[in-house]
Amino acid sequence: MRETRRVASGLVVGIAGAMSASAGSFAQYSPTKDGVAAVAKPEYSPYAGRNFPTRVLWGDTHLHTAVSVDAGTMCRVGQEDAFRFARGEEITSTFGLRARLSRPLDFLVISDHAEMYGLMPQLLSGDPEVLSTDTGKRWSTELQSGDQDRVFATAMEIVASLSGDTPPIRSDAAVRNAWQAYTALADKYNEPGRFTALIGYEWTAIGGYNLHRNVIYRGDASVANRSVPYSQFDSKNPEDLWRHLAAIERDTGAELLAIPHNGNLSNGRMFNVETFDGKPLTRELAELRARFEKLVEVTQIKGDGEAHPMLSPNDEFADYETWDRSNLNGTEAKTPGMLKWEYAREALKTGLALERKIGVNPFKFGMIGSTDSHTALTAVEEDNFFGKHSGVEPEPHRWEHVVIEAPDPAFTIMGWQQAASGYAAVWATENTREAVFDAMKRKETYATTGTRITVRFFGGWDFAPADAETRLPAAIGYAKGVPMGGDLPVAPGAKRAPSFLVAAMKDPYSGNLDRIQIVKGWLDAAGDTHEKVYDVVWSGDREPGADGKLPPVGSTVNVQKATWTNTIGAPELIATWSDPNFDASQPAFYYARVIEIPTPRWTAFDALRFDVKMTDNVPMTTQERAYTSPIWYTP
DSSP: OOEEEEETTSOEEEEOSSOOGGGSOOOEEEEOTTSOEEEEEOOOOTTTTOOSOOEEEEEEEEEOOTTSTTGGGTOOOOHHHHHHHHTTOOEEOTTSOEEOOSSOOSEEEEOOBSTTTTHHHHHHHTOHHHHTSHHHHHHHHHHTSSOHHHHHHHHHHHHHGGGSSSOSSOOHHHHHHHHHHHHHHHHHHOBTTTBEEEEEEEEOOSGGGOOOEEEEESSOHHHHTTSOOOOTTTOSOHHHHHHHHHHHHHHHOOOEEEEEBOGGGSSSOTTOSBOTTSOBOOHHHHHHHHHHOOEEEEEETTEEOSOOTTTOTTOTTOOSSOOOSBSTTSSSBOOGGGGGGTOHHHHHHHHHHHHHHHSOOTTOOEEEEOOOBBSSOOOEETTEEOOSBGGGSSSTTGGGSEEEOOSSGGGOEEGGGOOOOOEEEEEESSSSHHHHHHHHHTTOEEEESSOOOEEEEEEESOOOGGGGGOSOHHHHHHHHEEETTOBOOOOOSSOOOOEEEEEEEOOTTSOOEEEEEEEEEEEOTTSOEEEEEEEEEESTTOOOOTTSOOOOOOOOOBTTTTBOOTTSSBSEEEEEEEOTTOOTTSOEEEEEEEEEOOEEOHHHHHHHHHTOOOOTTSOOEEOOEEEEOOEEEOO
């Protein structure tokens, strides 16, 4: 039986229950001299000889443990337990809760802060390199005094010290010792074929203006140990970070990536068109950024950064887990003019304009999600959410506790505002450091808000409706086009519109699929950028209204019971789509966004489990989603 789905063109297509014979060819047989049939052309199996990625890998590129100075003021879970947890083992949280993932992850980057790397565990253990300083000795004494007021005051003093220009404790030996202990641990837990432990750290600069990057190495400890984490005490300028990474690659042969995150909290600085010092962006710097920043983290616990409703007023899904009142630490209010330089979709559009102006697109990035958890737990499933930091681990009142305290109470972030997000999805040929890193480098990745939707997205010039009837969309996708993260090849002689093949399959633990959309951004002849969101394929028999909008899928959520039913939506969707407004003279990008039906948010699960009544402003449902890396068209 074939299950039908409605697609944007009005043509009903289906996902075949079994692969048709046309998707592969039968082996050819010829008789031998003994009269026994022999295989002359063994092509029966459609799975033999495949050289493209066949399985999506799930991971987190942004996790903090007790080794990070800020996390370590509360978190007592170390790097080894973080690896064990990500691999699927049960561990105990800082405050004694048993914790385990529903399913193991495939890869992990423990990205502890570069600033005074490893300081907190060294203070608590009495590391001689740290205790040789007066400040280190005093802090160690206070932290182990047993007086909670003194411990808290010291912890806050340590965190505040990160905003200075120089580290209060400078011990190169202590940093190197902590770094090498970590890289050895990553090598220990790296198990090719089963689990990838990528080595990395976070460069955390400009405090409240959040120009932070996660730096990732392709190699093992022998490669990573040729350098130490580059911190804001070395420079607060991301341009210096790129130059530093280029020098490491030149001098050591290492390969590195830098992944920006939380542009939504940068107050207009993450994706602007100036240098760090406010000068016009140069081609050299644009090339350097494009070289290292192949990906951007567009969703995590501190809010979603794909789009903003003020920038995309015609996009009904743009306002998702939005943090937009101030910068990271609440020291400066957000103004509308800042938003353009903070969100991924707008940055992708800006990149098209910059390429026309200076010849390079510094914002030609793919998309991933990650957690930015400071609990050492990669736990961002709605029913298994352990919070931003250990101070808001699951307990009855965490929804009303402070997560980030700001000088102005209007900018303070409360517990309920945390987003249980996100994960990085990577289409790699195998689960190894090299294959995962290479997939990130070619941007064959996508972001999710914590759900594990499987998504394929290909672009080309020859996709036809019949291509949506295959059970093996990748075979057709790679044969006729390029995957997410790629560039459309030169257009054929006839100026026809590009076509796309997009497919999604639900997370078996989450909600059915509402729809798949394709987001297009383009640059016109006058240099102005534009965007449009197209509903490409959706569940049920809904039809777009007179305004072109598809009606909502509905909701089956029972908030009081924190349940839903998958009686609406679709378990899988697939379609081909061609741009109806294509102009061959205009550069453009396209990416897919997959939306689930409504399901209970983590706050609904907390309300049920702890029998608490939350205030009416607390959202209780969510529509999980995935964002693919774009495919670009250049005239």
